[in-house]
Amino acid sequence: MIDFPSEEVRSHFPALRTTDEGSARVYFDAPGGTQICAPAIRRMVEHLERGTANSGGAFASSVETDAMSEAAHEAVADLLGAEAGEIAFGPNMTTLTLSLSRALARGWGEGDELVLTRLDHDANVAPWLQVARDEGMTVRWIDFDPETGVLDLSSLPGLLGPRTRLVAVGGASNALGTLNDVAEIVRIVRAHSEALVFVDAVQSVPHVVTDVRALGCDFLACSPYKFFGPHQGVLWGRAELMKGLEAYKVRPSSIDPPAVRFETGTPSFEGQAGVIGTIEYLEWLGTRLGDAGNSRRSRLETAMRACERYERALGERLLAGFASISGLKLWGPPTMDGRVPTFSFTMDGRTPDEVAMHLAAQGIFAWSGHFYAVEVIARLRLEEAGGLLRVGLCHYSTEAEVDALIGALGELIRR
Secondary structure, X not given: OOOOOHHHHHOOOHHHHOEEOOEEOEEOEHHHOOOOOHHHHHHHHHHHHHOOOXXXXXXXXXXXXXXXXXXXXXHHHHHHOOOHHHEEEEOOHHHHHHHHHHHHHOOOOOOOEEEEEOXXXXXXXXXXXXXXXXXXXXXXXXXXXXXXXXXXXHHHHHHOOOOEXXXXXXXXXXOOOEEOOXXXXXXHHHHHOOOEEEEEOOOOOOOOOOOHHHHOOOEEEEOHHHOOOOOOEEEEEOHHHHHOOOXXXXXXXXXXXXXXXXXXXXXXXXXXXXXXXXXXXXXXXHHHOOOOOOOHHHHHXXXXXXXXXXXXXXXXXXXXXXXOOOOXXXXXXXXXXXXXXXXXXXXXOEOHHHHHHXXXXXXXXXXXXXXXXXXXXXXXXXXXXXXXXXXXXXXXXXXXXXXXXXXXHHHHHOO
């Protein structure tokens, strides 16, 4: 195993100390939401205890809230390689995507085209399908190989044309773990059309360094509660594009900086405070790993690269364990190359729900079903079989937990 301060990391997560009848919990449900780090909890409590207020007032609590909110936008911008004015907070990624899709659709019409993938969470499918229905647009699909879980990018040039308005892709699959080559997708789109590129990065941001400039996309959305923070959504968009969009909002709401037009209504300021704590935690990890004198962005990159190496080693251990279990079929990339540590499988003679209940009885938390990846499950023809059983690792997972999972699955097949 690589040198990684696993025990120190775990000490920052209070939920990892929770037990049920004396037994520790094994949180392998991370793709649906990670546990929150202590600095995020402290920031939320501090904001509420000190005195919260709405934005724009002359009095102390409002001034402090505005300063905190500005700091939250700056913190997320550093995580994504963006500018603070390009960041919008919302209740979740789905709501922000629906809002953005409505704003973009103002300039689209009958006969225009959208390109979607069969690999995405429905939050990056349904909003665009609804726009296509409302505006009379044509939807074209990028398929994936059911055996490897990899998108067929060779088909993408043929799906693009002069009336392609947007290509919506995922950074990583929430069902199969596939890590998509977003930079290559953007390159292909730019070479064959003038379409915009929207990225659902909910599953990639928790596991890899994210740099919106390097990716070259136009919009990107993610969810802090999937990377150790509170329930929030984040939307990034290029400033020049955001400035030209008329968002659905109340009339007095600000449009400066550009992204704030998508922050409709009073936000969860305590949630934004929690996001600051999340970034502070990742900064701590970067410093702990030796990046003490550089910028916050550099420290965040150091932390994420170390997490990626650690998760890769854990994932390889898990894949080796899967290979030892008769009747277990892994869906998605067969190795840790081209994937994040999200793994879905089926087992002969057991439904995913049965496997999930067996694991839950042993304190191992995992999801079964479709995980809102309805196109994926349909493409794999697993609807009638109950979908998939999904486990997700992250940087607070351990070798012992991986071994416990493999042992529990082995016990199930011996019954």
